[in-house]
Amino acid sequence: MKIKVTxxxxxxxxxxxxxxxxxxxxxxxxxxxxxxxxxxxxxVDSFKIxxxxxxxxxxxxxxxxxxxxxxxxxxxxxxxxxxxxxxxxINDQIGNRNAPALFNLAWQKSFMWDGAINHLDMQPLAxxxxxxxxxxxxxxxxxxxxASNFYRSLFYQAxxxxxxxxxxxxxxxxxxxxxxxxxxxxxxxxxxxQDSFSTQEQNxxxxxxxxxxxxxxxxxxxxxxxxxxxxGLDTTLKDFGRWMVTKNSTDSLYFKTPSLRNLSFTYxxxxxxxxxxxxxxxxxxxxxxxxxxxLSKELTKPIILSSKEKxxxxxxxxxxxxxxxxxxxxxxxxxx
Amino acid sequence: MRLIFTLFLLTIYSSISAQIxxxxxxxxxxxxxxxxxxxxxYCFKNDSLKISTLKFYISNINLYQNNxxxxxxxxxxxxxxxxxxETSSIKFLRTNSMAFNRISFSNGIDSLTxxxxxxxxxxxxxNGMYWTWQSGYIGLKLEGQSKLCPSRNNAFIFHIGGFKNPxxxxxxxxxxxxxxxxIILNLDISKLLKELNLTEIYEVMSPSKKALTIAQQFSNAIxxxx
Numbered sequence: 001m002k003i004k005v006t007x008x009x010x011x012x013x014x015x016x017x018x019x020x021x022x023x024x025x026x027x028x029x030x031x032x033x034x035x036x037x038x039x040x041x042x043x044v045d046s047f048k049i050x051x052x053x054x055x056x057x058x059x060x061x062x063x064x065x066x067x068x069x070x071x072x073x074x075x076x077x078x079x080x081x082x083x084x085x086x087x088x089x090i091n092d093q094i095g096n097r098n099a100p101a102l103f104n105l106a107w108q109k110s111f112m113w114d115g116a117i118n119h120l121d122m123q124p125l126a127x128x129x130x131x132x133x134x135x136x137x138x139x140x141x142x143x144x145x146x147a148s149n150f151y152r153s154l155f156y157q158a159x160x161x162x163x164x165x166x167x168x169x170x171x172x173x174x175x176x177x178x179x180x181x182x183x184x185x186x187x188x189x190x191x192x193x194q195d196s197f198s199t200q201e202q203n204x205x206x207x208x209x210x211x212x213x214x215x216x217x218x219x220x221x222x223x224x225x226x227x228x229x230x231x232g233l234d235t236t237l238k239d240f241g242r243w244m245v246t247k248n249s250t251d252s253l254y255f256k257t258p259s260l261r262n263l264s265f266t267y268x269x270x271x272x273x274x275x276x277x278x279x280x281x282x283x284x285x286x287x288x289x290x291x292x293x294x295l296s297k298e299l300t301k302p303i304i305l306s307s308k309e310k311x312x313x314x315x316x317x318x319x320x321x322x323x324x325x326x327x328x329x330x331x332x333x334x335x336x
Numbered sequence: 337m338r339l340i341f342t343l344f345l346l347t348i349y350s351s352i353s354a355q356i357x358x359x360x361x362x363x364x365x366x367x368x369x370x371x372x373x374x375x376x377x378y379c380f381k382n383d384s385l386k387i388s389t390l391k392f393y394i395s396n397i398n399l400y401q402n403n404x405x406x407x408x409x410x411x412x413x414x415x416x417x418x419x420x421x422e423t424s425s426i427k428f429l430r431t432n433s434m435a436f437n438r439i440s441f442s443n444g445i446d447s448l449t450x451x452x453x454x455x456x457x458x459x460x461x462x463n464g465m466y467w468t469w470q471s472g473y474i475g476l477k478l479e480g481q482s483k484l485c486p487s488r489n490n491a492f493i494f495h496i497g498g499f500k501n502p503x504x505x506x507x508x509x510x511x512x513x514x515x516x517x518x519i520i521l522n523l524d525i526s527k528l529l530k531e532l533n534l535t536e537i538y539e540v541m542s543p544s545k546k547a548l549t550i551a552q553q554f555s556n557a558i559x560x561x562x
């Protein structure tokens with residue numbers, strides 16, 4: 001009897017372990033690829049994560065102490081911003097792009113819709129210094145943090161030194177964001193053999209693999225490369241995406257392929273938030289592709305989906321929603 | 337007795353400091369052969385100008401005896417900010433006693449550092465030498481005003497950087513030195529500004545062909561002070 005129980009426990013343990021990887025304290029499923037982030041330069045530490053979480057939710061990072069990172073990246077929207085097609089910053093100013101969801105950032109090679117930022121550490125410099133986002137300067141934010149007793153002790157715990165520097169602030173913000181791992185959707189449960197797809201979802205999965213997986217590659221649902229998915233230019237924004245970074249005209253209207261996890265929480269869709277519903281997105285891929293010169297080759301052949309197939313494909317996309325991620329308390333506003 | 341003791345301490349001290357073997361590389365920017373002063377009005381017959389900011393990175397300083405690498409400066413990245421005179425001197429300890437007669441260094445920050453996330457000290461982004469809307473260090477900041485500039489407030493603003501080809505702006509400088517204790521490097525800003533052609537080019541703030549040219553002109557302006 002006792003042997004049986006032990007055997008059973010070991011069995012459970014082995015199945016569990018085979019789905020879980022640990023990388024410098026980050027837990028993620030074994031079917032995820034290796035992270036891109038170089039943890040050896042910023043080893044994960046619970047005090048640094050706590051510091052980063054406090055900074056992420058603190059409007060001290062903005063010029064008039066009104067806007068925090070979470071103002072545009074809300075935990076309940078998988079860290080995106082749903083009310084606005086374009087981001088909404090300091091003094092009610094409207095930016096040029098939709099605030100993307102933040103999760104599984106450790107696997108991304110570049111950041112922003114156009115990949116202008118090459119490292120997660122450096123990303124916060126963009127919103128902090130943008131006159132329409134947080135309207136601050138890096139130097140002044142660090143000065144304000146150094147004047148706060150609250151942060152002095154958090155910095156001490158994290159870095160064994162109470163002084164805030166730009167480097168430390170950035171590394172702590174990166175650490176909190178690296179912990180935002182979304183891997184608990186129905187799709188993940190199916191992958192781990194703990195759930196199964198309905199016929200409709202299964203059918204949608206097949207359609208997905210045929211039409212979408214080349215760019216929105218599972219299990220992260222993006223290859224994080226840039227693509228031109230046939231969205232016509234919005235002439236009021238004149239946003240040519242990647243072209244403006246590489247200055248290479250063949251990158252015209254190329255944007256970073258976003259992950260398709262958590263779509264129910266992250267509407268509106270695309271870099272300018274032009275689509276409110278997933279059905280709008282379906283119609284774009286079947287009937288709306290603008291045949292511009294640099295359209296990605298995966299989309300030059302028309303995608304044909306019946307209305308039933310569109311519904312099936314959406315049903316599959318819904319299995320990528322991760323409620324555990326969205327309601328996870330350790331990601332939310334810190335209650336100290 | 338006390339005097340002897342003091343003398344004794346002094347001799348020990350001087351012999352130690354001789355062994356420590358400190359050298360110094362000092363940047364001395366000039367304007368028309370006089371030390372450059374920030375925010376001073378310089379008047380000419382067809383221009384009146386002032387410089388408000390001059391900041392740049394000097395990295396990976398190597399020391400040579402003829403063509404043989406014999407030593408290098410341990411602090412790899414040095415930010416020189418004319419506003420803080422103490423940053424103009426790079427002091428370093430020699431690791432051997434071989435004399436050097438040539439130095440090499442880079443203007444700007446190497447590409448590996450540009451893609452490796454946050455760093456502190458002279459590389460900390462609070463120094464204002466990192467672009468915010470795209471990744472990359474600014475190797476050189478030169479800002480001011482000149483009557484020649486058709487811009488608002490006659491301002492000129494050069495933020496020179498870029499670590500990717502074809503606009504990799506990092507420049508290698510190679511100079512023969514006379515002594516090896518104190519090397520004074522001159523930077524003739526008046527000459528540089530003449531070359532820059534402020535009537536046409538007064539705003540360069542991202543990696544580009546113009547930025548590359550300015551990076552080259554800037555490093556050519558660095559000379560060993562005779």
